[in-house]
Amino acid sequence: MNNWGVGTRTCCSRMTRAIVTLAILCVPTAVSYADALPAPEGPVLLRIIGNLSLPNVGDELHLDKQTLNAFEAVSFSTHTVQSEGPQYFTGVRLSELFKAAGADPDSFVATGIDDFKFTVTGDDIRKYPVIVAYRQNGKDMSIRQLGPLRIVYPFDDFPELKTQKNEASAVWQLVELELQ
């Protein structure tokens, strides 16, 4: 399973955290993480901001490469609009990221490094294994290759996902997720 490591904690916040955890546990939305993710040590690849309850930097959740790799890896192969032939992507399920952030948003704004913003709505994120990919064909993605992170839909596995909206939601060069 996952290994968060211990990290530094303050004593009084443990109490608050316990209460908060209990409260959160009562909510049917299955948020099962008791602690927030550790603060990033390497360069931040993804910022999750907005309506979340488990931040690790201020009231934002920052993730580096290490943190992302610690999540359960989800992989699949799919065609994309940008490339020829099927591509093999590996990444973290978006729904897992939200759980780690202590949130269950109905919509969020995905921002790319080129300042492109798109509001993603709907239930597909919850129902399907839509990932934030960090590896394409076993290799890291450069900016020129539309990385280092990009949202990828399993279009091949689930053809019903292939809508214009979802194609626009597959934001590349992902830097930020603003939860609402």
Added chain:
Amino acid sequence: MFYLIIEIDQTRKQLQKDGVQEFNFILQIDHNYDTLAQSIVDYLAATDTPGKAILKDNYILRYDILYSSIRMVSNAWLGHLSELETAQALLVDSNRFLDEYEPLMRPEITANPAELDRMKTQARSLAHRVYEIGLNMFEHKSIVRDNISRRMDDLYDAFWIFTLSFLLATLLTIAFLSTLSRRAESLTADARQTRSKLSTALDELTTGDIERRAQNRFMAAASHDLRQPLHALGLYLSALKSHVSSERGLSILANVNRSAEALNQLLNSMLDLSKLDAGVVDVSYEQLGLDALFEHLHRTFQPDAQQRALQLDIQFSGLYVYSDRVLLERILGNLVGNALTYTLEGTITVSARVAGSQAVISVSDTGPGIPLQEHEAIFNEYYQLQNPERDRTKGLGLGLSIVKRLTRLLNIDLNITSDTGRGTDFELQLRLSDTVSETAPPCSALDAVETGKDPAISPINLSGLSILVIDDEHDVRDGTATLLKQQNCDVVMADSPEQACEHIVKNEWIPELIIADYRLRGDMTGDTAIEMVREEVNMDIPAMIITGDTSPERLREATASGFPLLHKPVVADDLIAAIATKRGAQQ
């Protein structure tokens, strides 16, 4: 209209083809070029080394971003924009730009500011071109949108025109159909009317109704005129009697008289029948005392009964009914007359009784009776039982048909109880009069003067009586005068009251009796004539009226005049008897 819809749909699809993706992509490329240019500017403007290092990283980043968007994305995201010449040119130039400056975009190289500046300028111009494309696309979309709205407007107009014309057409069709149906209805109604008229006409033709009605109308109108000659005939025959001495002559004369009598009866019956059929019989209801009616019957038929050696039993009841006097008399008269004719021996009984709110008058005889199967037939015209040789002394067979019509006219129920060998009983049901007025209705003048061969009257002697006869018919005048002159009366004839007065004045002659016809020339009535003469002489000379009219209205008028009434044709003896009575009453 459908053509418009199809066109709009096509345009809409076309609009969709220029999707959000393409537009966003164009915007993004434009943004990427701009940010690259800006990052170079920022770098060139920076002076401190650490700042410059960061800015250098930045412009390399921006170059990478641009690179990815041109190389990785364009083919997919341009969509149908790639057909545009400007877009194709832009792609080519972008790729060339990327290739040209790629060597410069390495972290380990320190780029020449002049070259960077050139790069920046080129980036800016390419950005501008992208912007132009975007603008065109936008304009194009706007044009398309305007097109669509215009088409939509046209569509709305077309729709309204279509709907209105459809409604109009429907209304017109409805109006047209309703006019048609109305016309059809009226035609059908006309057809039905015509058909019913036709069938009525056919019925009338086949049943002879038309003829009969024409005949009836003729008869009813001719009634008065037909009676005049008969009346004169009777009078002349009477006058003739005294001039015939031989036995043979007298017997022949008696036959002639009988024939005249038969002719009389025939005429009367036929005229009655036709009047009834023509519906010209006026009915006037009044309270009637049955006793008075019965008394009249008795007086009329007693002599006849005696002659035939039959008993005429009239029973008085003291009842009052509500009916027409003249017509009811006729009904009863016909029934009694029939009974007398057909009964060979025994009694004819006339009685009345109460049954609930009705009075029931019964005329029964002990005659041979009427077989059950003949009960309906006997009411037919000219139908007679036991008279195969058509013996005219037995009447014409019209009596009962007249009775049938009269009872129907007066709403009287007529029932017959009879069978072979059991005698006959006719029963009339009519309305009882509810209140009995104090003053009993005056006895009809008919009663006073009708045939009363009362054996008690002494032999008539009219000699020397001066009688004035006023009648506009020459023959009648002459006939009456002849008859009366035979009785040694002093008779003066006049055709009008004026002539009479002239004579009176000229000769200073005053009549002791005036006999006037009811209908005189120039709408003059008999009673008026009598009054005129009376005034002339200034005396209330006794008078009587003879009338050929049998219409009930005339009868009533004449009766109302107050003078005793005789009916033409008058049997000579009756006339003489009446005069005698009058004279006797005066004396």
